[in-house]
Amino acid sequence: MIPAAFDYHKATSVAEAVGLLKEHGMDAKILAGGHSLIPAMKLRLNQPELLIDISGIADLKGIKDEGRKLVIGAACTHGAIASSAEVNKDAPILAITAKTIGDIQIRNKGTIGGSIAHADPAADWPAALIAADATIEVLGGGGSRTIAATDFFTGIYDTALEEDEVIIAIHVPKVSSTFTSAYAKFFQPASRFAIVGCAVVMEMKDNYCVSARVAFTGVSDMAFFDEKVSSALAGKSLNDETIAAAAAQAAQGVDTLGDHFASEEYREHLAKVYAERAIREAIA
């Protein structure tokens, strides 16, 4: 399969990439790892006239410690995030999640910015970033702004990004050692995308859950913060009963996806099962 012809430009700065997006509008696409875009172009589902490669922009590739948060460049690969000592220590939910994406080869090329811009409803990053309470820094023709991860995903392959905006970095609040995290994922066996993925970040004092953030991917058109499960955990001593009661609230009131991988009813069931698994794993 061969993509339709296009022009290619390797950008040397984000400002240059934004300028080109502004100039070419819908005809241009950012290229990061290419591991969502190139397959779509090979199938001719996508036929941009210009690809703007951002993989050579050094500013987009670092992981910086900014005191109370980590700032992860949009062009960091899943693999670089999975193996980063800073991320494993200060934002473990991201490292745990990164390790479940695709396979070694995909993790070596695919980037966090590319994944969230693409916003596949079965992608893993969205759940982790919502559970981590991350914010997304973008730059566009109208200047720079930040968008909370909870507001970023707006539908199937749809985000709050404007046409001429480039994702610069993901800001992730650091967690202390009183926090515990887990990601439980029901793998689509061939692609390894999430049929259902549940990310949990909780602050614990012994058995007592001080606060909790639970988020899902795969269940619905877009990843979401599960308010009900999160608040059912906060302020409780966690035991079989309280965990089961919280997990039973999973994905209530969301419009559940049904497809040839899993029906709506099955996904609703999986959401409860994977919420319970993630909570148990977090405190194990």
Added chain:
Amino acid sequence: MKKQINLTVNGKAYSHEVEARLLLVHYLRDELRLTGTHVGCDTSSCGSCTILMDGLAVKCCTLLAVQADGANITTIEGLADNDSLHPLQEGFREEHGLQCGFCTPGMIMTAADLLSTNSDPSEQEIRHALEGNFCRCTGYHNIVKSIQYAANKINNKEVAS
């Protein structure tokens, strides 16, 4: 529109004008005639097109040749040291890690990435590392043994004879 690319493949420098849409796997196979890198699925699933790009295993059916500008690439043809096989190649021979051999170059290049970061992987870690590589013949068991053979050899441990 054609673009100039300069890259190193198996230690040799190359410079070519390529169409932007040319896939890296076609550049390697058709332009450089390095046909050891296979195309199984053409959809980034099977891993038979795996090569090392700047030391990392990647599926080059899902990369453009222009993305490899400036890169240092190793394909299966570049793994042996002249006449002496790489420990992974030796392992696949000794442990019967292949039948038809179609998946083998990709298996070996993925295993090379694994061993570069974890020279003594457990069986579980080896199986985990091969998630993106399919073999339709062997049932994987001997592939795992072949990689263990290579790890042992690299670590100067005794290898089964």
